[in-house]
Amino acid sequence: MSGHPMISAAEMEAISARHPALVKGSNHSRIRTIALVAGLVLYMLYSWWFFAIGGVLGNANWNIAGTYLADWVSYEVRPDVRIAGDGTMQVTYPRFSPLGPNASPDWVRLEKETVTRTVETPAATEQAAPTQKNSSSFSFMAPGAATGGSPQTETAAEPQTRTEEVVTRAEIVFNSSTSITVADRAATATHAGETLQVRLDGPGKVIAEGALPSWATQPYPGEKITLAFGFTGWADIDADKVSIHNRFLGWANFIFDTNSPFFGKSYSEIMSLIFSGERIDPDMSNLALAWDNILYNSEWQHLDVWTKLLQTIVMAFVGTLFATLIAFPLCFLAARNITRNFVLNQATKRLFDFLRSVDMLIWALFFTRAFGPGPLAGISAIFFTDTGTLGKLYSEALENIDDKQREGVKSVGAAPLAVQRFGVLPQVLPVFASQALYFWESNTRSATIIGAVGAGGIGLKLWEAMRTNSDWENVAYMVLLILIVVFIFDGVSNLLRSRLIGKRAH
Known part of the structure; x- marks a missing residue:
């Protein structure tokens, strides 16, 4: 078995003595590497100190970040337990509750009683008809003034007897270890094996019995108490109201909203209605009605979101196509x-620099102001930016071609146009197409950003959902659609580029 002979220390010293530059160069290279690493470490330490990264990380509220991420993949049901002065209660839900207008979830357990109350109606004010002595009389006095006004009389308040069904005890069960019970102007919260009892003695008198557990906070004594249950949800206990936020994994009403006749029905019931049930709407079949309800879902707005996504795709394609068509001859x-004219070379290159020096987002703002909000502003922004960038890349590719192929075509007496066609284009056309495909894929992402400033597409829809600060599940839905489109376009673009490069290699 053969191997390389080992060099002894004496031989190494002899080589160093004969060739000092070789050893010296190696030492210099080692010192440069150490200095570079040390400089990088010092710069990172300086950046950590200058931007106070340690303090920022230490003071960050990670609970808010967790709640924010949870909002993307879940929804909340928010019943309010309102407490009257006599201790009776009423449970109400928001107008657009995910449970619909007649919400009655099984995790809200109520005990009710029928009570008879005597309620005094407010005194009614009656205005007597004025006595007109002269129909043409006119007064500058204010209506109802002491002089010339109509006399007003008040009728006595009349008591009315009402029979109402009220809630005397409400128990909200989040899960097996978390619940809140409200009764007799008191709230009892249980979570993670701990129990908190709170007396509600009136405005500014929210009093906790004992020390607050780690999941309860109260800014000042007597103020409302906030209970944080992690992903399960949270609640506010105030003197006259207990606000519940119960969180559920998933997206509520993604298929049918609460206004749809298919809302709340099981899959089998929906299929039965669609294929064998009587018509719900006499003007269309149940299948057409179900599809219409999905498209025009008021909470998710599927048709509008899909339309805006298609608008973004078209915007990116058209803008990139126009930029490619203009950059190609200019390069x-x-x-x-190729063009041996210094003035023309420099003028064209400075045009490319001007177009690409202004960011696409800034161009979008300019064109939104010029053309108004819409896809035209987005297409123009992509067109301007990519014309400059592609023009620069194309011209550099042309300047790096192999002149032997061009000279060979020229040597057979070909015309100048034929020289470019057969001596230049075969070398650069695959590169041009590959770069155009890459920019088309990249602009699909960029079109989303510029859409947020009014350039149309799904970007504007995404910004509107984010601005509400409550529809984060809708934001997650649109982000997921954008990711799917980008993944598809990335795969198609990579496939086409590999084919082009492969053809070039043969």
């Missing part, structure tokens, strides 16, 4: 080895 003027 020949910018390439010094």
